[in-house]
Amino acid sequence: MTEEAFWLLITRAAEQPCDREEQAEWLTEELTRLPVDQIVAFQIKLSEVRLRADTWPMWAAARVIQDGFCSDDSFWYFQLWLLTLGRATFARVVADPDTLAETDAVRALASRPMKTWSDQDWPDWESLDYAAHEAYQDATGREAGLEQALLETGHDLPVNPDPAAITWDVAEPDAVAEHLPKLTFLFSAKVA
Template sequence: MDAEEFWQVVERARVAVGPAADRARPEAQSPIAEALVAELTQLTLPEIVEFDRLFGEVRAQADAWDICAACWIIQYGFLSDDGFSDFQAGLVSMGRRTFEAVIANPDSLASHPAVQQISTSVGRSLWIGDEELLFATHQAYEQLTGDAEAFWDAKSAEGTTTRPVGRKPEGDRWDLRNEGEWRKRLPRLGAMFLAHR
């Protein structure tokens, strides 16, 4: 499996979900993760392990301080290692075109319907992060083998490891609480969220 095939699997899951793929959702719901598990169960076991490796590599492309800042803004000032991992997975669930646009320019998230929906929502119950997506490969592998540990054994046997938790994002670090920096570095996102605070 290569990057092109990886994104094709993600896109098939997005198509299966339909318009909900581009909507914000309550944190515990993940229609994309469910659809991705269904897609992954159509692959061979080694392909699932390879998909997981590529998923880690793709998410690592989003280890950038300005993407952390976008997460901070969209999540109303909340950022943790786990929350940022969920956010990166959510970016992948938005599909290749959106993901690559965000890597090139995190402020492009202001154009995404889910982010627009969050910016105008009442309360803080909507989210684009996707924790469940982080476990889709494990779930698919377990469905096919009936063994909850088989996925981890396969990853270990392949020498595949998950990227380190808590890795420092790349780029200039700046105070995420500084709204003046939002306006300078992420002007569209900053304006969108500041208007509704």
């Protein structure tokens, strides 16, 4: 699957006028219309694109947005949520996570107390992680068949974030403020 085809599907799913669960269901339905090898290719491309955001600076950004907490699972789903920002914005924030402070979605989160965020507001898209798996099962009738198909193509996909080491401590507030000044300022001004 080409990068363009992948992003077209992600963009169209994110544009659906419903919640993220239903957007993922829409995507699953679209994927079932593709040949099975393209469902596998979509999952491979999803993993490749998600891995671009699998960095400690991005994890630090997620922690700033989520009031200092971001577990492995939360960060994984945060990476998938970044796709909802669109291809160009995704590329920009991967290159510089501090630019998340310039996105409308993140500014909207910063403008309200976290306890008022709805499920749709939260910066995660967990259900995207299952879309290709469900489409593969629907298309082939094989439960857990996508994992086997991926192994047969030589792709062993990661199941947890695994960023490379960096030279600063993402849990140290002064280091985070130094490396993510716009995002830190945006959320330090947030109403509790």
